Amino acid sequence: xxxxxxxxxxxxxxxxxxxxxxxxxxxxxxxxxxxxxxxxxxxxxxxxxxxxxxxxxxxxxxxxxxxxxxxxxxxxxxxxxxxxxxxxxxxxxxxxxxxxxxxxxxxxxxxxxxxxxxxxxxxxxxxxxxxxxxxxxxxxxxxxxxxxxxxxxxxxxxxxxxxxxxxxxxxxxxxxxxxxxxxxxxxxxxxxxxxxxxxxxxxxxxxxxxxxxxxxxxxxxxxxxxxxxxxxxxxxxxxxxxxxxxxxxxxxxxxxxxxxxxxxxxxxxxxxxxxxxxxxxxxxxxxxxxxxxxxxxxxxxxxxxxxxxxxxxxxxxxxxxxxxxxxxxxxxxxxxxxxxxxxxxxxxxxxx
Amino acid sequence: xxxxxxxxxxxxxxxxxxxxxxxxxxxxxxxxxxxxxxxxxxxxxxxxxxxxxxxxxxxxxxxxxxxxxxxxxxxxxxxxxxxxxxxxxxxxxxxxxxxxxxxxxxxxxxxxxxxxxxxxxxxxxxxxxxxxxxxxxxxxxxxxxxxxxxxxxxxxxxxxx
Numbered sequence: 001x002x003x004x005x006x007x008x009x010x011x012x013x014x015x016x017x018x019x020x021x022x023x024x025x026x027x028x029x030x031x032x033x034x035x036x037x038x039x040x041x042x043x044x045x046x047x048x049x050x051x052x053x054x055x056x057x058x059x060x061x062x063x064x065x066x067x068x069x070x071x072x073x074x075x076x077x078x079x080x081x082x083x084x085x086x087x088x089x090x091x092x093x094x095x096x097x098x099x100x101x102x103x104x105x106x107x108x109x110x111x112x113x114x115x116x117x118x119x120x121x122x123x124x125x126x127x128x129x130x131x132x133x134x135x136x137x138x139x140x141x142x143x144x145x146x147x148x149x150x151x152x153x154x155x156x157x158x159x160x161x162x163x164x165x166x167x168x169x170x171x172x173x174x175x176x177x178x179x180x181x182x183x184x185x186x187x188x189x190x191x192x193x194x195x196x197x198x199x200x201x202x203x204x205x206x207x208x209x210x211x212x213x214x215x216x217x218x219x220x221x222x223x224x225x226x227x228x229x230x231x232x233x234x235x236x237x238x239x240x241x242x243x244x245x246x247x248x249x250x251x252x253x254x255x256x257x258x259x260x261x262x263x264x265x266x267x268x269x270x271x272x273x274x275x276x277x278x279x280x281x282x283x284x285x286x287x288x289x290x291x292x293x294x295x296x297x298x299x300x301x302x303x304x305x306x307x308x309x310x311x312x313x314x315x316x317x318x319x320x321x322x323x324x325x326x327x328x329x330x331x332x333x334x335x336x337x338x339x340x341x342x343x344x345x346x347x348x349x350x351x352x
Numbered sequence: 353x354x355x356x357x358x359x360x361x362x363x364x365x366x367x368x369x370x371x372x373x374x375x376x377x378x379x380x381x382x383x384x385x386x387x388x389x390x391x392x393x394x395x396x397x398x399x400x401x402x403x404x405x406x407x408x409x410x411x412x413x414x415x416x417x418x419x420x421x422x423x424x425x426x427x428x429x430x431x432x433x434x435x436x437x438x439x440x441x442x443x444x445x446x447x448x449x450x451x452x453x454x455x456x457x458x459x460x461x462x463x464x465x466x467x468x469x470x471x472x473x474x475x476x477x478x479x480x481x482x483x484x485x486x487x488x489x490x491x492x493x494x495x496x497x498x499x500x501x502x503x504x505x506x507x508x509x510x511x512x513x
Contacts, residue, residue, distance in 0.1 A: 050394055053395070124365075
């Protein structure tokens with residue numbers, strides 16, 4: 001879904017809302033994609049939101065830069081959850097107004113809380129463990145500190161949890177930057193072990209793509225077809241033999257892989273391949289017994305579209321690409337330049 | 353006329369900032385530890401010296417060091433309540449650096465150092481903890497029993513007026 005705030009040319013999605021405020025804090029206009037501001041008509045919106053009450057003067061007096069507040073939790077019935085707020089000024093129809101950008105990251109931040117909770121509890125447990133040698137060791141929290149859990153947690157387990165937490169944070173950052181917090185494709189459970197993603201995991205997250213979302217990622221159908229049809233000869237009329245340890249779901253022809261990479265390198269809004277993207281299959285003269293699929297991908301970084309709706313999606317896609325490439329045993333080589341992001345993907349297939 | 357002042361609750365994680373916040377705003381306490389991420393804002397009006405003051409309290413997620421807290425949270429703040437857990441030395445290990453940082457960030461702002469979880473320690477233990485802390489504690493509180501919680505915010509409000 002794509003909405004537009006009247007009088008602005010900025011596109012918003014269903015997790016983003018733009019509210020225009022006057023100098024007194026009254027709502028001039030809103031696209032109401034997250035919450036309906038009509039109930040605040042004629043009133044000062046600061047009276048309804050505590051954080052605005054304390055910040056409005058600062059925001060109003062800020063003439064140049066944007067002011068951003070991350071991870072704001074509100075309990076207002078109209079806007080319950082976790083949000084990122086960005087305040088700026090804009091001139092619309094020759095009049096200056098305050099722009100309140102609201103980004104709903106409730107789903108993502110709720111996951112953050114789970115991870116942070118685990119991390120904090122672990123850190124606190126470690127602190128109490130270290131107190132055994134301290135004069136304050138006799139103190140013990142009777143509150144949240146769970147002594148039984150502490151007794152059962154050894155250093156090795158702690159290390160594993162730390163690793164898990166780190167990887168979870170990576171995924172959550174990725175998930176947040178995607179701007180599509182409700183997309184099952186980005187579900188934490190399916191991506192959290194991204195670094196060691198297995199065939200089953202691939203199938204799972206592909207299986208999670210809803211019918212409505214399949215338009216964006218048509219990989220499932222492609223893979224299903226390929227698996228059902230069995231292995232084919234490639235278009236280059238060379239029989240491709242995959243190594244035995246290659247996951248079954250990836251034993252597909254280069255054509256299919258090429259198609260998958262093309263989908264992953266496609267701009268979801270225009271459905272076009274990115275600038276200077278080229279896909280090719282060929283031989284390396286020095287290594288004639290192998291096929292190489294090369295994907296040369298280059299694009300302008302200063303995209304006119306909002307980060308969350310374009311670039312970040314590419315980040316997700318590139319992450320998936322990276323997983324696929326890693327599994328197949330290929331390499332992904334960055335080749336960036338000023339204002340351009342580029343990488344080459346090299347995949348090799350032994351041929352008979 | 354009511355005067356509004358922004359007050360920040362900050363300090364390391366798990367020291368009881370949210371518990372102080374809930375005790376002050378809602379007079380409620382839960383033994384269950386729930387991590388805060390980002391910030392939660394609420395307000396409460398107090399009558400101090402015949403004047404009405406509305407404290408807009410920002411409960412900020414605990415970070416080990418204050419320089420990790422987004423500076424935007426501190427914009428326009430008049431006071432800071434820096435909370436430590438008296439039973440966990442690590443929560444006051446960097447207190448000196450943190451307070452210096454906060455004072456630099458908010459020149460003219462009032463910074464209160466609060467030793468929380470009083471209910472877990474004996475008087476002797478509190479003194480032992482005080483001796484370890486590099487700066488004087490302004491007030492010792494217990495969010496659990498509510499001891500000194502209102503006093504903390506009332507004292508702060510008095511100084512803010």
